[in-house]
Amino acid sequence: MIAWLNIDTPFPDVSRALKDPAGLLAAGADLSPPRLLEAYRQGIFPWFSEGQPILWWSTDPRMVLRTDRFTVSDSLKKTLRRIERSRHGDRLWQVTFDTVFEQVMRGCAGPRRHEQGTWISPEIIEGYTGLHQAGYAHSSEVWLNGELVGGAYGVAIGRMFYGESMFARVSDASKVALAHLVFFLRSHGVEMIDCQQETSHLASLGARPIPRDDFLRHLRGAIREPQIHGWQPLNLLETGIPPAAPAARVARA
Structure with missing residues (x-):
């Protein structure tokens, strides 16, 4: 019960x-x-x-992505660099935060291959839009020729971020949106993103399951930190693409 x-x-x-x-x-x-x-x-x-x-x-276990373990494939690195050159050049591509939050949610609610229906209902959209207006929910948006082609959104409390969903209408657009969120969060001291449930796609990006007790222990400290302000995508031409930390090695007897 x-x-x-x-x-x-x-x-x-x-x-x-x-x-x-x-x-x-x-x-x-x-x-x-x-x-x-x-x-x-x-x-x-x-x-x-x-x-x-x-x-x-x-x-339990809880799927989490440690921001310093985010896996950027060689092909995604090339895409990120190409988009960054465009962002600061011909502006064909753009990446923004928090400009069309509800549109991103509706993009995430759209039909997907091999899936029927969506859990992102009008009720969910209304609730999270309220969180966004209160300063707790944020979106990352990828634009091509002025059209929204990908995005991701989640909830931020203190130095804890809870990833909710992402979508793409062109190849890799959702990964670009997520990458910019991860790099921004990492630069502001966020160590862990809650991914909630285990999927092979999240695992390919570096997410791993951990015991719920470990997750809650981290969460309790992170949510006591001050809220993050000034949500803006990093200029990766200046900062470079942050490398992932090596995976911890298991000691052998």
């Missing part, structure tokens, strides 16, 4: 999340900015399909 939340019911402890389906903690409540912030501060996130009640999750 999971807890049913009324508007003012607090979340149960995440240790009560189910094993099957893995991570399901509670249902009900609403998606108001205060409720969403309460959830994220406890390592809880909403995820539900059309026709379902609001479902709240806390997965």
